[in-house]
Amino acid sequence: MSKSILVLGRQPELGIAELESLYGPESITEISPNIVSLSLDPRDIDFERLGGSVKLAKYLTDIDSTKWSEIFQYLNSTIPKHLDHLPEGKLKLGMSVYNLNASANDINRTLLGLKKTIKASGRSVRVIPNKAQTLNSAQVLYNQLTNQLGWELLLIRDGNKTILAQTVREQDIDAYAARDQNRPKRDSKVGMLPPKLAQIIINLADRGQKNEGYTKKTVLDPFCGTGVVLQESLLIGYSAYGTDIEPRMIDYSKANLEWVSDKIKGGTNYQLEVKDAMQDKWDKPFDIVACETYLGRPLATEPDSDTLNKIIQDCNFIHKKFLTNILGQIESDTLMSIAVPVWKIKGQNIHLPILDHLEEIGYTELSFVHTKGSKLIYRREDQIVGREIIILTKSK
Structure with missing residues (x-):
């Protein structure tokens, strides 16, 4: 073999x-x-697909x-x-x-x-x-x-x-750099999602490609920002559906996806809309939910406990509202791959409190055999705010 x-x-x-x-x-x-x-x-x-x-x-x-x-x-x-x-x-x-x-x-x-x-x-x-x-x-x-x-x-x-x-x-380091740094619209204030990580987020919600082959799918990103997840979805050959509460982010995503279609020959099958992920309804159908959510305030140094608690409370509120809102809009077999904030304070990871209450909302968190229960965390060494990726499906 x-x-x-x-x-x-x-x-x-x-x-x-x-x-x-x-x-x-x-x-x-x-x-x-x-x-x-x-x-x-x-x-x-499909090596180009792997982040x-x-x-x-x-x-x-x-x-x-x-x-x-x-x-x-x-x-x-x-x-x-x-x-x-x-x-x-x-x-x-x-x-x-x-x-x-x-x-x-x-x-x-x-x-x-x-x-x-x-x-x-x-x-x-x-x-x-x-x-x-x-x-x-x-x-x-x-x-x-x-x-x-x-x-x-x-x-x-x-x-x-x-x-x-x-x-x-x-790995094509030049291609990754171009997809990251050459896009016409970037905004460090909303976070800079690396294309490699966007690929991983999508792939973690796209199980069974070995058996299914490439079926046409639509990827929903309810926090699309500047459109990195949407961009990588198009490059796979999928359709992309991006929404964001901020109109400026929709404009940025539009410019970036037009650039991808023109410069890198990505697909053109995408939809962009201003929507509030905490309360609005999305158009159907969509097959995969893949996103980096709201990560809270950027932190260059460790905050005091009061500031940190306020940041965590704000993020937790948004995530609870979002997860509750989208639950009734997904099918029973829809997978959601979500990058949420995790904070490293005094060498310890501090997780979103809502992650301990996913079953109460109506979700089942999926795990992986080969990660042996390890958390899926992406963080550069000097970062306080990292991303923790969770894979969810609606509880049966």
Whole structure:
């Protein structure tokens, strides 16, 4: 059976939950906290859609050792046998190593040894030197290591053996930057939702793609802001329905979605309206609810307890009203993926109080097999206000 290897992003719980949502828990095997294997051919994985994975590789084989000298011997004897399958031209060779006892210097010495062997076979080759155990996305992309003449070999410790894999896709850092920074309308006051996180939020409410294929769906974002979730929905090929209480945000979303349709060739099937998520009705049908809600006041420093309590009370009120309002407007099988605020104060996470009362309102919170009960929290290290993603469905 074909098998894929995925290297997860900075917050791997989000990446593994995303994969579980789209491809099912049974397809995933955890190798380490940030690396998983998927029982799918890499060609069956829509890598551009994934916000929580940075690298997709084709599983090649297991090496029955974790000793670096023996791994080198295996590569040195095996690589020449595969050179005839490559097109003519100069080969580019790179290497990323995970959880093995090998320094960057060890890896570079190995690469030079492999270079010597490859040249002795009559092929020209350029090696990409390591500054760390792994190559970053920029190194992989700019050195074209996923092209026909590129090889990035992954060596991953898995118990007493080493997995050998070859990278076939790398996250497109330039495309993400363009979708984030080049949009005509941005507003730091309402929060800057990263496109990667928007992808994850959508995917967590879109379970079973492996079985369903791409059925046309409509994504509702009741707090659309500048339209990042809507933008990423269109790029998947879905329809987007965005509402916001503030008319200016609807204008911003309109400008940004027009830009996406023009510059990136996203779809044009979207609807935008001014609506109050706490009391208004949405047009039907919509299949998925995916949004970042109101996160409260931005905080550069930890607030005093009175200020924090006021912020939490305000956010809690809005979320309770919203969840109560939309409950009667969703179908029994509609999934809601919602990013809500979570505050880190004195090293501890403070959650919205309403999250302890979801059943009373009429919701069931869904969990993931491979996250083992961990909260799905997205936060940069220096942030006080993070996002906690919850997946809800109407209680039966």
